[in-house]
Amino acid sequence: MHTVKNHGRDVYIMNKVLVLLAASVLAGAASVQAQEAEDVRMMRLAEGAGCVICHSIGTGSKGPHGLKPIGPAWVSVAQKYRDDPEAVSTLTQIVLEGSDPKSSHWEGEISSGMGMPGNSLVINDDDAGALVAWILNLAR
Numbered sequence: 219m220h221t222v223k224n225h226g227r228d229v230y231i232m233n234k235v236l237v238l239l240a241a242s243v244l245a246g247a248a249s250v251q252a253q254e255a256e257d258v259r260m261m262r263l264a265e266g267a268g269c270v271i272c273h274s275i276g277t278g279s280k281g282p283h284g285l286k287p288i289g290p291a292w293v294s295v296a297q298k299y300r301d302d303p304e305a306v307s308t309l310t311q312i313v314l315e316g317s318d319p320k321s322s323h324w325e326g327e328i329s330s331g332m333g334m335p336g337n338s339l340v341i342n343d344d345d346a347g348a349l350v351a352w353i354l355n356l357a358r
């Protein structure tokens with residue numbers, strides 16, 4: 219009798235453990251899905267605003283005629299500003315207002331002379347901030 223009772227309790231505990239395991243697997247899957255949805259949303263934003271005309275996400279892409287790329291790869295941006303806590307706000311401002319071609323942050327790494335034109339006509343402040351935050355996470 220005693221063992222049967224114990225067995226019942228073991229089964230109860232096992233079931234509880236299984237339920238907890240299943241719940242944590244589902245939670246993990248849900249967060250992977252949420253990240254994927256965010257990636258898709260950000261890539262659509264980048265495409266819609268024309269960022270991808272000048273930027274690639276990963277390194278190694280060439281610019282027109284095999285020259286250096288027009289803008290820096292976004293993974294390189296994430297690496298460069300990895301330890302800069304102000305990066306989201308400074309870079310969002312640069313994305314909206316444009317960069318100064320005479321004081322490039324990417325001297326020698328991109329086709330020179332052009333700078334980034336302001337993008338505030340094609341992307342709003344909130345979306346620009348979200349996109350920059352996403353870009354800065356690409357090297358984590």
Ligand code: HEC
Pocket residue numbers: 264267268269270271272273288289290295309312313317318319321322323324325328332333334335337341349350353
């Ligand atoms: C016409 C080409 C062009 C377009 C379109 C463009 N960029 Fe850029 N982007 C550049 C160039 C060139 C630079 C390098 C600026 C420099 O020399 O400091 C740059 C730099 C950047 C940087 C790094 C800034 C820094 O100071 O290090 C970020 C972040 C960025 N772009 C994001 C974006 C986003 C987001 C969009 C779309 C809303 C976009 N860019 C659209 C050309 C472009």
